[in-house]
Amino acid sequence: MLEEKEHVHHFKENGGFEVDIRMKLESIDDPFTEVPPSDEMTVFLNQHIGPEGDPLVKKGDEVEYGEKIVDFGGKGKMCVPVHSPVNGEVKGYASVRHPLSGGKERAIIIETEDEEKEPCYEPLDPKEASRKELLERVKEAGIVGLGGAAFPTHVKLGEENISHLIINAKESDPNLASDVRLMMEKPQWLIEGIKLMGHILDVEDITFATRTEEGETPEFEELLRDNDVRIKRVRPNYSVGSERLLVKEVLGKEVPSGEFPPQIGTIVHNVATAYATAKAIKEGESLVSRGMTFYSKKTGGKNLWTRMGTSIEHILEYVGVSQVEFERIALGSIMMGPTIPDPSYPVLKATSGLTVFTPEESDPYEEEKPCIRCGYCNTVCPVDIYPQMIMKAEEKNDIKRLQSLNVLDCINCALCSYVCPSNIRLTPYLERAQNKIRKKKG
Amino acid sequence: MSEKEDETSGLYKVGDPPHIHIGFDKNQLMLKTFLLMSIIAYASVMVMGIQALFHILIALGTVLIVHGTMDSYQKWRGIKPTYDSPASPLVAGMIVGLCMPIAAPYLVTAVVAFLTMFVFKYMQGKYFDHKYLNPAATSKSVLFLALAGVFRFVDSEIAARVYHPHHQELDLLSAEGFEGAMWIFRGETVPLLGAEVSATQGLFFWQTHGWIGGASGVVVLIVGIVAAYWLRYKWRIILSTLGTMTILAVGTGLYLGGDPLLRVAFHVFTGSVIFMAFFMATEPQSTPMPENSQYIFGISLAILTFVLQIYNVVGGSLYALVIMNMATPLLDMIVIKSPYGHRESKGGG
Numbered sequence: 001m002l003e004e005k006e007h008v009h010h011f012k013e014n015g016g017f018e019v020d021i022r023m024k025l026e027s028i029d030d031p032f033t034e035v036p037p038s039d040e041m042t043v044f045l046n047q048h049i050g051p052e053g054d055p056l057v058k059k060g061d062e063v064e065y066g067e068k069i070v071d072f073g074g075k076g077k078m079c080v081p082v083h084s085p086v087n088g089e090v091k092g093y094a095s096v097r098h099p100l101s102g103g104k105e106r107a108i109i110i111e112t113e114d115e116e117k118e119p120c121y122e123p124l125d126p127k128e129a130s131r132k133e134l135l136e137r138v139k140e141a142g143i144v145g146l147g148g149a150a151f152p153t154h155v156k157l158g159e160e161n162i163s164h165l166i167i168n169a170k171e172s173d174p175n176l177a178s179d180v181r182l183m184m185e186k187p188q189w190l191i192e193g194i195k196l197m198g199h200i201l202d203v204e205d206i207t208f209a210t211r212t213e214e215g216e217t218p219e220f221e222e223l224l225r226d227n228d229v230r231i232k233r234v235r236p237n238y239s240v241g242s243e244r245l246l247v248k249e250v251l252g253k254e255v256p257s258g259e260f261p262p263q264i265g266t267i268v269h270n271v272a273t274a275y276a277t278a279k280a281i282k283e284g285e286s287l288v289s290r291g292m293t294f295y296s297k298k299t300g301g302k303n304l305w306t307r308m309g310t311s312i313e314h315i316l317e318y319v320g321v322s323q324v325e326f327e328r329i330a331l332g333s334i335m336m337g338p339t340i341p342d343p344s345y346p347v348l349k350a351t352s353g354l355t356v357f358t359p360e361e362s363d364p365y366e367e368e369k370p371c372i373r374c375g376y377c378n379t380v381c382p383v384d385i386y387p388q389m390i391m392k393a394e395e396k397n398d399i400k401r402l403q404s405l406n407v408l409d410c411i412n413c414a415l416c417s418y419v420c421p422s423n424i425r426l427t428p429y430l431e432r433a434q435n436k437i438r439k440k441k442g
Numbered sequence: 443m444s445e446k447e448d449e450t451s452g453l454y455k456v457g458d459p460p461h462i463h464i465g466f467d468k469n470q471l472m473l474k475t476f477l478l479m480s481i482i483a484y485a486s487v488m489v490m491g492i493q494a495l496f497h498i499l500i501a502l503g504t505v506l507i508v509h510g511t512m513d514s515y516q517k518w519r520g521i522k523p524t525y526d527s528p529a530s531p532l533v534a535g536m537i538v539g540l541c542m543p544i545a546a547p548y549l550v551t552a553v554v555a556f557l558t559m560f561v562f563k564y565m566q567g568k569y570f571d572h573k574y575l576n577p578a579a580t581s582k583s584v585l586f587l588a589l590a591g592v593f594r595f596v597d598s599e600i601a602a603r604v605y606h607p608h609h610q611e612l613d614l615l616s617a618e619g620f621e622g623a624m625w626i627f628r629g630e631t632v633p634l635l636g637a638e639v640s641a642t643q644g645l646f647f648w649q650t651h652g653w654i655g656g657a658s659g660v661v662v663l664i665v666g667i668v669a670a671y672w673l674r675y676k677w678r679i680i681l682s683t684l685g686t687m688t689i690l691a692v693g694t695g696l697y698l699g700g701d702p703l704l705r706v707a708f709h710v711f712t713g714s715v716i717f718m719a720f721f722m723a724t725e726p727q728s729t730p731m732p733e734n735s736q737y738i739f740g741i742s743l744a745i746l747t748f749v750l751q752i753y754n755v756v757g758g759s760l761y762a763l764v765i766m767n768m769a770t771p772l773l774d775m776i777v778i779k780s781p782y783g784h785r786e787s788k789g790g791g
């Protein structure tokens with residue numbers, strides 16, 4: 001339940017928080033059910049970090065499930081294709097506010113004709129296919145990081161000189177449980193995906209970093225052991241699941257500021273991405289659906305298998321709640337999910353959850369009070385920066401001070417706001433401060 | 443290709459994450475601080491008697507009257523009230539009550555409480571972006587300085603009861619002078635136990651002189667540790683203040699004489715140090731944010747306090763605190779802690 005329990009004495013210094021995971025535990029028991037596609041699917045051209053690709057379809061075109069509808073174009077390696085989530089007809093293009101960027105972006109509207117799911121690509125035999133062919137398939141299938149960042153997976157898998165692969169199953173978000181469900185329901189596919197990732201990267205040293213305790217996913221853990229994948233049980237602190245912090249947790253090394261894990265010979269992939277990779281290579285499935293957790297106080301946690309482009313209103317209807325019951329909807333987790341103004345917004349590749357709030361669950365940051373300089377925010381900050389000072393410098397537009405306060409190292413975990421006794425939402429200040437510095441750097 | 447415009451109904455409220463809060467707010471922090479300090483107040487009344495209770499009640503009454511008046515005024519003028527609950531004023535009142543010397547006239551307590559609430563809480567908060575000076579410490583310092591000035595020129599009984607002119611003659615540096623000055627803490631008979639306490643025991647457990655809040659150093663220590671852990675006070679300040687005071691006390695005892703244990707009991711366990719370290723030097727607004735700056739703050743506070751204590755400056759610890767409060771903006775600039783990713787070259791470690 002979304003109870004705001006007092007936990008002040010639980011927060012830890014220097015990196016983390018013993019976050020209340022009762023909401024997650026409540027969600028774990030609910031098996032995945034498949035949400036049928038909505039009558040109209042809204043498929044954004046850009047659902048990843050990187051440039052938007054070139055559309056391949058026009059109004060009136062018939063498209064098939066899994067068919068590529070947006071191609072890379074000549075836009076470099078960070079471009080990722082997009083596929084049709086249904087068999088249907090292209091109704092046209094719409095300029096829709098993107099739930100993540102906040103700006104208007106292009107989306108293809110597809111009218112669903114049936115629910116058939118026949119993979120579009122031929123399966124590949126990993127023993128016979130070359131590394132190049134496997135990488136090409138991952139790229140062609142539109143795989144991106146499913147932990148929330150939506151970073152192109154083929155770029156990460158294409159890195160050279162990697163000695164360590166970490167599979168991130170920490171799933172830190174306090175109310176999401178779809179990764180654990182995957183571990184429970186699809187252990188064989190997951191292990192295939194992990195092995196394939198190790199094979200493509202030519203890495204033998206693989207660590208499976210998980211929050212789960214011994215016995216929570218026994219079948220899967222046995223498979224991990226049989227395949228020489230080391231299990232690392234990560235302390236339950238909230239933001240340890242962030243890629244950079246996880247590297248420190250597993251390897252005891254820090255990723256240098258402004259760099260990425262490959263700099264220190266490490267790659268981190270989300271567990272759900274491993275699943276998508278296995279499906280793309282061994283079954284020819286393009287990335288058009290994913291597991292996510294729907295959470296509301298009324299329904300508890302529900303794990304749903306949803307196609308990208310499905311509208312939120314359709315999901316609300318599917319779980320049996322009315323859209324007018326709610327006052328706020330967050331796309332993602334209760335800690336980090338951006339809110340959407342309208343239920344017509346679609347599920348994206350990066351949508352790992354949906355958290356909805358009734359008017360009774362009022363925004364806890366509505367009644368902001370003046371800062372009392374208690375230092376809780378910097379005490380809890382997992383990357384050891386000073387959110388309160390950043391807020392003050394941002395208000396004064398003091399760019400020099402912002403730079404000296406290392407605001408670009410913020411991982412946007414929102415813990416500082418979570419613990420603030422003055423109920424100050426520090427996240428917008430941090431985001432503005434980061435933007436100001438990036439703008440200055442050009 | 444046909445393009446249609448986005449039509450969002452704006453059905454839902456939008457806002458930045460997070461959408462959940464720990465559920466522990468400023469008012470709860472203040473209320474819990476007040477409740478914990480009430481334990482110290484209870485111990486003080488047990489040790490020092492009904493007079494201590496009067497001081498505390500006068501301080502609490504005064505701040506509540508000021509708060510009530512200001513709150514009504516702000517509501518009448520349509521201004522957002524500064525405090526949405528009396529929790530913070532109550533803490534201020536309790537601190538004033540506990541930081542007064544038991545011998546002070548009640549009028550002085552009321553004036554300190556008034557200055558604390560009106561000038562250094564309401565006005566300081568109104569005219570500055572935050573409270574740079576600890577309200578209770580500054581009020582008491584200002585008033586004590588004024589009374590010290592009065593005492594120089596006028597033979598005032600009120601000033602004398604606050605200023606303690608006989609303190610000027612004490613020699614706390616030499617072994618003889620120090621041990622001789624400690625007579626005031628020994629010889630009390632503890633009710634129920636019927637035992638007489640030594641100076642060291644008196645300073646630890648049963649102190650009938652000095653600050654009301656320091657009547658039982660041990661109670662302050664226990665309650666202070668619980669509060670600092672439970673409510674996440676800036677513990678580095680407490681640790682560095684008390685640690686430095688202990689080192690200075692032991693060092694002075696070893697080099698200049700005087701039983702080191704008695705020196706620790708005196709220099710660390712008098713209310714002006716132990717109560718101040720836990721409940722005044724950690725006042726969040728007027729103390730530094732960076733962790734290393736908090737250590738510097740505590741160490742400097744202890745050194746200043748020790749020097750002023752040795753030279754018999756009445757209220758020395760509070761002057762030291764106010765001086766360190768003034769240095770806080772500077773200390774805030776010293777962000778020594780390196781963030782993640784800056785600590786190790788090439789990610790080694």
Ligand code: SF4
Binds near residue numbers: 370376378424
């Ligand atoms: S922003 Fe909040 S948590 Fe940080 S110092 Fe201010 S009141 Fe405390």
Ligand code: SF4
Binds near residue numbers: 386387413
């Ligand atoms: S959001 Fe940024 S500043 Fe706040 S706690 Fe997380 S990493 Fe630290």
